[in-house]
Amino acid sequence: MNILLDTHVILWWWAEPEKLSSRVMTLVKDPANTIVVSAASAWEISTKHRIGKLPQGGRIMQEWVDRLRIDRFVELTIHSVHAIRAGSIPSDHRDPFDRIIAAQSILEEYPVVSVDPSISSLGAERIWE
Numbered sequence: 001m002n003i004l005l006d007t008h009v010i011l012w013w014w015a016e017p018e019k020l021s022s023r024v025m026t027l028v029k030d031p032a033n034t035i036v037v038s039a040a041s042a043w044e045i046s047t048k049h050r051i052g053k054l055p056q057g058g059r060i061m062q063e064w065v066d067r068l069r070i071d072r073f074v075e076l077t078i079h080s081v082h083a084i085r086a087g088s089i090p091s092d093h094r095d096p097f098d099r100i101i102a103a104q105s106i107l108e109e110y111p112v113v114s115v116d117p118s119i120s121s122l123g124a125e126r127i128w129e
Helices: 006-013 022-029 037-050 058-069 081-089 096-108
Strands: 002-005 034-038 073-076
Touching: 002 006, 002 022, 002 096, 006 037, 006 058, 022 034, 034 037, 034 096, 037 058, 037 096, 081 096
Parallel strands: 002 034, 034 073
Antiparallel strands: none
């Protein structure tokens, strides 16, 4: 199974795993699953670090490539089809990071692991409990 992690899930996996549901822990740990991480998550973390909302973001970005490799996470690049879908999703939801992750989920047919129900309102399949 291919699953796409929302940004907060990546951060919790690396720093606060107790915040993850038992279902999420099982899915991410299962070697039969391919765990996908959007390039948008790196963009979101580095942006939040720059504006002071995520002080630990600098260290995470320095270790990003190594962390992905160690955890066997596969990076999903952002393509124009993702951007077009993200901009076209009929929703008042304005967060560009949520929109691109939802678009990637829809187009690639990967459910998103997220505690945030707004991902579902953007049309993506969401996994949490």
